[in-house]
């Protein structure tokens with residue numbers, strides 16, 4: 424049985440998002456309908472509303488959510504009605520070379536579910552019956568969503584849905600970059616450029632991994648205060664464009680072992696590379712504009728064995744990493760409560776996006 428629901432929709436680029444009544448069809452073969460409990464407001468959602476990420480409109484936003492299964496389609500055996508789930512915005516085919524290697528974030532079939540379900544069709548329509556696209560096969564900034572079973576991960580029902588939602592993007596992107604991509608070792612020194620939702624999670628990931636020195640860099644004092652609460656041992660307030668290589672080298676004894684770029688800027692990727700010392704690794708986590716590029720002093724790559732690499736969605740395997748992150752939360756090691764700085768009703772969604780743009784929150788969450 425289909426459902427009537429409210430959803431946050433982007434109709435026009437650079438216009439405020441709108442809250443609309445929509446219809447959500449029942450799941451077909453291999454699909455599941457979820458009653459969404461909470462959805463984080465992520466920079467990627469904002470990027471879809473301003474055209475930085477070009478997705479077809481109209482588009483139901485949202486990809487960082489948790490909820491409860493209310494209906495399962497034919498052939499679904501891994502989830503049942505009543506299960507709690509977190510949405511995973513990467514579609515993985517499970518069969519390609521990268522999926523087989525345990526690197527589903529690189530799945531070659533991923534493009535199939537950028538704005539539709541993986542079969543290229545939609546289960547969502549507006550009040551006039553016109554189809555609505557869904558962000559990354561999810562579109563979970565809505566009271567109900569029908570998704571492919573491979574875009575969902577079952578979780579422990581004891582975990583509150585608003586906290587669980589965050590592992591669907593920001594937490595796994597940041598903590599995963601530390602655990603899976605860089606494999607930060609105890610005692611290491613770490614520099615983190617940008618202390619937004621992802622940067623704070625890089626910082627807490629580095630703290631959990633046992634890094635001895637964690638230097639947070641941001642242009643806003645408020646973000647640096649937050650960074651300290653998530654485990655930064657030192658902070659540097661930067662003016663836009665300022666070169667902080669010298670103070671960073673001083674704080675890290677000649678250069679950090681690891682540096683993370685969490686903004687999406689070629690200039691900062693170069694700064695992260697300069698901040699690492701011999702044998703160090705700079706990891707670009709932020710997604711820059713398509714036209715952006717970066718440069719490094721080429722000879723330092725062989726002579727100092729420095730690494731410049733990237734991390735997409737924390738190089739995660741969702742079915743392994745989501746429960747792992749939530750386990751760390753249940754043990755009191757991973758901070759999720761502190762990450763949510765504001766909760767919004769669905770009607771307040773336009774305000775939630777304005778607050779995100781104004782960098783007011785660590786994470787804003789829409790409760791559904």
Ligand SMILES: [Zn+2]
Nearest residue numbers: 465467592593
């Ligand atoms: Zn996101």
Ligand SMILES: [Zn+2]
Nearest residue numbers: 516519522530
């Ligand atoms: Zn694949």
